Each structure stands twice: as C-alpha cells, then as structure tokens.
Amino acid sequence: MTPAQRIAEERDYLGMTRLLVANAMQVTEEEVAAWEVGCTVPDDDEMARLAALFGLPVERLNGADLTIPPPLAIEMTDRGLSSENQWEVARFMEFLQYRRPHLTEEERR
Known part of the structure; x- marks a missing residue:
C-alpha cells in the first residue's frame, strides 16, 4: 500500500474528515487531498505529525502492513x-x- 493510500485509509478508518486533519496539521484541506491522491507527499515532519494524529508508527504510514504477533x-x-x-x-x-x-x-x- 502506498503512503497516499494509507493516509486516506487511516483518515477514513478513524472517521476524520479532510478538514479535521487539515486543521490538526495546520495545512489546507486541499493539501490533505493532494497527499491522499499522491500528487504530493508529506515531508518528514508532516509524516511524523500525521502518524501521531492517527496513532500509528511512521513506518505504517509509509506502507508497512500491520502484523499481529x-x-x-x-x-x-x-x-x-x-x-x-x-x-x-x-x-x-x-x-x-x-x-x-x-x-x-x-x-x-
């Protein structure tokens, strides 16, 4: 799964709107949409903040699958x-x- 797909999937999974994510990240709703369709990629700092917002390790946002021990x-x-x-x-x-x-x-x- 690509980071763009993971961002969209996690936002949807948590029931968050793009506007809510944008406000939490202090970016525009259009920027969140661009991340989700892969037009742009969040920088390292934004990726870390997104991971914290979604409650995930950064590696999962970068495409790593969830594994169950x-x-x-x-x-x-x-x-x-x-x-x-x-x-x-x-x-x-x-x-x-x-x-x-x-x-x-x-x-x-």
Missing part, C-alpha cells in the same frame, strides 16, 4: 475471533501504543 493471533483465534476482528483488535492496540504518549493530560482522563 503470532502468540496474540493464536490467543485471539482460540477465543473465536474472526481474522477481521483480530485485525480490529490489533489496530486498536497499535493505536493505543502509539497515540497514548501524544495525549494531553485532559485527553488521558
């Missing part, structure tokens, strides 16, 4: 979770891992 996958399978639900759990865990350090004191409550 085998012990966790086995446990989730034993508990009867479908592969789709396993992905959702793993994605949420990833979000918590990478988003939590960036939360404000108020957001942590």
Whole structure:
C-alpha cells in the first residue's frame, strides 16, 4: 500500500474528515487531498505529525502492513475471533501504543 493510500485509509478508518486533519496539521484541506491522491507527499515532519494524529508508527504510514504477533493471533483465534476482528483488535492496540504518549493530560482522563 502506498503512503497516499494509507493516509486516506487511516483518515477514513478513524472517521476524520479532510478538514479535521487539515486543521490538526495546520495545512489546507486541499493539501490533505493532494497527499491522499499522491500528487504530493508529506515531508518528514508532516509524516511524523500525521502518524501521531492517527496513532500509528511512521513506518505504517509509509506502507508497512500491520502484523499481529503470532502468540496474540493464536490467543485471539482460540477465543473465536474472526481474522477481521483480530485485525480490529490489533489496530486498536497499535493505536493505543502509539497515540497514548501524544495525549494531553485532559485527553488521558
């Protein structure tokens, strides 16, 4: 998956509008749209801020796929979770891992 596809997918997954992302990133909505269709690429600083906003490691925004550690996958399978639900759990865990350090004191409550 390309960074452009990943940005669009993650924004959509989190239910964010382009305007919301643009405001959070202090860029225009058109710039976010250009990132999503691949006309432009966020610079390294913007990519790091996007990753923090989405609760992802930068590597995932650059196209790396989410992997579920085998012990966790086995446990989730034993508990009867479908592969789709396993992905959702793993994605949420990833979000918590990478988003939590960036939360404000108020957001942590």
